[in-house]
Amino acid sequence: xxxxxxxxxxxxxxxxxxxxxxxxxxxxxxxxxxxxxxxxxxxxxxxxxxxxxxxxxxxxxxxxxxxxxxxxxxxxxxxxxxxxxxxxxxxxxxxxxxxxxxxxxxxxxxxxxxxxxxxxxxxxxxxxxxxxxxxxxxxxxxxxxxxxxxxxxxxxxxxxxxxxxxxxxxxxxxxxxxxxxxxxxxxxxxxxxxxxxxxxxxxxxxxxxxxxxxxxxxxxxxxxxxxxxxxxxxxxxxxxxxxxxxxxxxxxxxxxxxxxxxxxxxxxxxxxxx
Amino acid sequence: xxxxxxxxxxxxxxxxxxxxxxxxxxxxxxxxxxxxxxxxxxxxxxxxxxxxxxxxxxxxxxxxxxxxxxxxxxxxxxxxxxxxxxxxxxxxxxxxxxxxxxxxxxxxxxxxxxxxxxxxxxxxxxxxxxxxxxxxxxxxxxxxxxxxxxxxxxxxxxxxxxxxxxxxxxxxxxxxxxxxxxxxxxxxxxxxxxxxxxxxxxxxxxxxxxxxxxxxxxxxxxxxxxxxxxxxxxxxxxxxxxxxxxxxxxxxxxxxxxxxxxxxxxxxxxxxxx
DNA sequence: TTATGTTCTTCTCATATCGAGATGAACTCA
DNA sequence: TGAGTTCATCTCGATATGAGAAGAACATAA
Numbered sequence: 001x002x003x004x005x006x007x008x009x010x011x012x013x014x015x016x017x018x019x020x021x022x023x024x025x026x027x028x029x030x031x032x033x034x035x036x037x038x039x040x041x042x043x044x045x046x047x048x049x050x051x052x053x054x055x056x057x058x059x060x061x062x063x064x065x066x067x068x069x070x071x072x073x074x075x076x077x078x079x080x081x082x083x084x085x086x087x088x089x090x091x092x093x094x095x096x097x098x099x100x101x102x103x104x105x106x107x108x109x110x111x112x113x114x115x116x117x118x119x120x121x122x123x124x125x126x127x128x129x130x131x132x133x134x135x136x137x138x139x140x141x142x143x144x145x146x147x148x149x150x151x152x153x154x155x156x157x158x159x160x161x162x163x164x165x166x167x168x169x170x171x172x173x174x175x176x177x178x179x180x181x182x183x184x185x186x187x188x189x190x191x192x193x194x195x196x197x198x199x200x201x202x203x204x205x206x207x208x209x210x211x212x213x214x215x216x217x218x219x220x221x222x223x224x225x226x227x228x229x230x231x232x233x234x235x236x237x238x239x240x241x242x243x244x245x246x247x248x249x250x251x252x253x254x255x256x257x258x259x260x261x262x263x264x265x266x267x268x269x270x271x272x273x274x
Numbered sequence: 275x276x277x278x279x280x281x282x283x284x285x286x287x288x289x290x291x292x293x294x295x296x297x298x299x300x301x302x303x304x305x306x307x308x309x310x311x312x313x314x315x316x317x318x319x320x321x322x323x324x325x326x327x328x329x330x331x332x333x334x335x336x337x338x339x340x341x342x343x344x345x346x347x348x349x350x351x352x353x354x355x356x357x358x359x360x361x362x363x364x365x366x367x368x369x370x371x372x373x374x375x376x377x378x379x380x381x382x383x384x385x386x387x388x389x390x391x392x393x394x395x396x397x398x399x400x401x402x403x404x405x406x407x408x409x410x411x412x413x414x415x416x417x418x419x420x421x422x423x424x425x426x427x428x429x430x431x432x433x434x435x436x437x438x439x440x441x442x443x444x445x446x447x448x449x450x451x452x453x454x455x456x457x458x459x460x461x462x463x464x465x466x467x468x469x470x471x472x473x474x475x476x477x478x479x480x481x482x483x484x485x486x487x488x489x490x491x492x493x494x495x496x497x498x499x500x501x502x503x504x505x506x507x508x509x510x511x512x513x514x515x516x517x518x519x520x521x522x523x524x525x526x527x528x529x530x531x532x533x534x535x536x537x538x539x540x541x542x543x544x545x546x547x548x
Numbered sequence: 549t550t551a552t553g554t555t556c557t558t559c560t561c562a563t564a565t566c567g568a569g570a571t572g573a574a575c576t577c578a
Numbered sequence: 579t580g581a582g583t584t585c586a587t588c589t590c591g592a593t594a595t596g597a598g599a600a601g602a603a604c605a606t607a608a
Contacts (some may be wrong), residue, residue, distance in 0.1 A: 024339035065390045071383035071384075108347050115338045200557090216597075218599090219596065220555080222595095242555050244605065247555070250557090474586090490567070491586090495587080497565095514576095515583095517583095519577085519583040520575055520584025521569090536565070550608080552606085553607100555594090558602105560599080561596105564596095565592105565594070566582090566593070567600090568590085574586105575582105575585095578600095
């Protein structure tokens, strides 16, 4: 096909006999985040086999590439692994309302001791879900508070942290958390952490959990209502007041905006600028 | 290793005999952008072989995964392909000042008619570079104005466009352009399109080319100088005035900011919000 | 029941930022 | 030399933000 067929041997071989080319496998890993007890949690599974047996890892696995089974798209593989390893979809379409987006691809040689593995990471925002049930390769599965993982800015875990993460999953999770913090600023994705109806204080709790800092309640309230399409009123009022008193807050649902304009900038951003 | 070894056959096999698993290949594709004649250009190569022979494509190729040759990291593969197919690095480290970041991964079954191929796309911002020279698999290579490709918002090319793009490269390019437009808002990456020293009007030309709309010169000037760390003055002045008159503008270089605060929001964003 | 403290929601006010326009000086080109 | 263009700065009204205050509604404990 090419005028000089042997000029680029690798491409030539790959075109005709894929098995003769460098062996490589593709996996998906999912950073699934939710809010529990006003704290940000990530879904982790405990590995039942080598390598890194007994350590915790992001749910994930090999993509069905199309050899002996049907070829599946990358997002489908992410949802399937989430379901298989945690049993979260069997319980009546619980994964239907989760927001899923691609986070990035990690392929540094040596990141998996078995072979060259390219992992496509996905980021999921979920409202509060029940506890997962281990399945597939997982010996255990649980929602874990991200604060208990001792993550540093450089993508490592602080020494002494009990729950160690396998592979480069500390880096992937760190990148996912940074993405989540950014997206809350200029998209209405915080509503993906809430149910169908929510109150402004609940929405504020999401921002405070993800950003890890308290917000000015009055200004937050004004801001959310002033951004067009962020939330729309249901007209109803919550049937209970706050957990420690206060009037019954009003109920809202997600609006039709895809971008927040103007954005909801987080206060302590000065340090990250340089 | 696992208590019931045959429970997940795919993972089991992949651990021990990669060749027995679904055949899949990993490639990198690069969306390299630059400004020429006040217009945004993308680096394209014309395919010398099947499939899509004669059509234009993003520079890219297979990742050296580590079989018979040394395993390479994904960003290294992107730089290598950029060099091989366009000859841009041979000319004295021309690619040294290029900003490179991962754009996304494209792996929908059927996107390559030969086999299952997962492509990791990279986005590159480059100052004005010389014309490329075709090499490797490429029959030709050129900087092409993105306006001449007839891209639609949905990632297709308008009927009647002469330069057709191979594979799903129209979608990848569309995603790259959207990322570039976004990044110009809140990062100082526009300076990556300029040389070491530049003037405020030159920087404004970059924004106008990428965003495709004219900006208010006075407000842009005030804004750039008011954002801490965006640019720093060299003290010098350009030796020539504007192309059509006007005083000699002052010279600046990129500052040390990694984020623009406050951001430089583009004017016509209202339409994209919903 | 009453008292106390918490929370929701809406204000106010000073400050910061933004869009649009105007101005004068410096420069190119005819 | 004159006309037109551009750089750089300024003004002004409109809009957004941060910090604080206040009243009403509610939970909890005495």
